[in-house]
Amino acid sequence: GPGMGPIGVGAHLEPFLPSHPVVPVPGLATDNDVVSATPWGSASILPIPWTYIALMGARGLTRASEVAILSANYIAHRLAPHFPILYTGRNGRVAHECIIDLRPLKEASGIGEEDVAKRLIDFGFHAPTM
Structure with a gap:
């Protein structure tokens, strides 16, 4: 997080970038789906990470x-006997x-990620990103 900032893509992906419904963005197609309510993100969220960094x-x-x-490696080690761990480095x-x-x-x-996340909440754990 917080999901605010530039995203770099190669020129070959430019036709697939989202447009904006109100503010025309030069070079972008206007028929791509909109993924943001503002053309350049929401600056109002920036004080939160700034304050965290400053503190x-x-x-x-x-x-x-x-x-x-x-902590992530401890959790991976404990869960590895029960679930495949994705995206490990060469050293595991x-x-x-x-x-x-x-x-x-x-x-x-039939139990999926939403079921697991909700059950974790039942036991007082912060649900992970899915």
């Missing part, structure tokens, strides 16, 4: 990053997030 400082951000990586480690593959569970039982 944490360099040492705090470094420590938070280290703990995120450590994950980055700052652990992505598990629930497709085998869904195929076997």
